[in-house]
Amino acid sequence: MNDLLMHVCCGPCSTVAVPAWRDRGVEPVAWFHNPNIQPVPELERRLESMRRYSRAAGLELVIDGQPSEAAAWREWIATLSEATPDERCAACLGLRLRAAAAAAARLGVPRFSTTLSVSPYQRHDLIQAAGQTAAAEHGVTFAYLDLRGSFRESYAESRRLDLYRQAYCGCAASKWQTWHERALRKKAK
Numbered sequence: 001m002n003d004l005l006m007h008v009c010c011g012p013c014s015t016v017a018v019p020a021w022r023d024r025g026v027e028p029v030a031w032f033h034n035p036n037i038q039p040v041p042e043l044e045r046r047l048e049s050m051r052r053y054s055r056a057a058g059l060e061l062v063i064d065g066q067p068s069e070a071a072a073w074r075e076w077i078a079t080l081s082e083a084t085p086d087e088r089c090a091a092c093l094g095l096r097l098r099a100a101a102a103a104a105a106r107l108g109v110p111r112f113s114t115t116l117s118v119s120p121y122q123r124h125d126l127i128q129a130a131g132q133t134a135a136a137e138h139g140v141t142f143a144y145l146d147l148r149g150s151f152r153e154s155y156a157e158s159r160r161l162d163l164y165r166q167a168y169c170g171c172a173a174s175k176w177q178t179w180h181e182r183a184l185r186k187k188a189k
């Protein structure tokens with residue numbers, strides 16, 4: 001059954017999210033829209049990894065490369081310098097999941113989900129809140145699956161399929177934070 005639009009953030013997380021839905025008898029349509037990923041070459045690497053996985057898995061992939069809600073994107077960019085990390089991530093998740101809900105409604109698909117729920121580093125309460133708000137705004141259903149238990153498996157699958165695996169969440173602030181935390185760990189050794 002092809003009744004689920006799945007917002008995909010990257011190839012590695014998709015390697016476990018797609019089988020999880022297929023095991024439930026659902027064939028998802030993958031939908032890539034991640035205007036939060038900075039800089040642009042990093043976005044291209046993640047998109048290429050997603051394309052590679054889609055070919056390997058026989059998955060339909062729709063790429064929405066343009067920020068579909070330009071005002072919301074500008075609003076999120078503005079939060080990068082002045083918001084708390086929680087506010088920044090809530091706005092970022094809202095930006096992507098609102099766009100996913102709008103795409104599902106436009107394409108006549110009754111529900112949507114996201115591969116973001118694979119990562120134990122994401123705030124799942126924020127994902128659920130953003131998904132439910134977006135669903136209510138667009139008259140579709142948000143299907144949340146907690147896939148954190150499969151996160152390690154996605155490492156092995158990425159290696160097997162030779163997929164690029166990102167080192168940070170996505171925005172410039174998360175890149176800086178990851179680099180900073182690594183430097184501190186190194187110093188402490």
Ligand code: SF4
Pocket residue numbers: 036037088089090092093169170171172173174
């Ligand atoms: S850390 Fe990740 S979820 Fe949070 S704002 Fe940056 S890209 Fe978005």
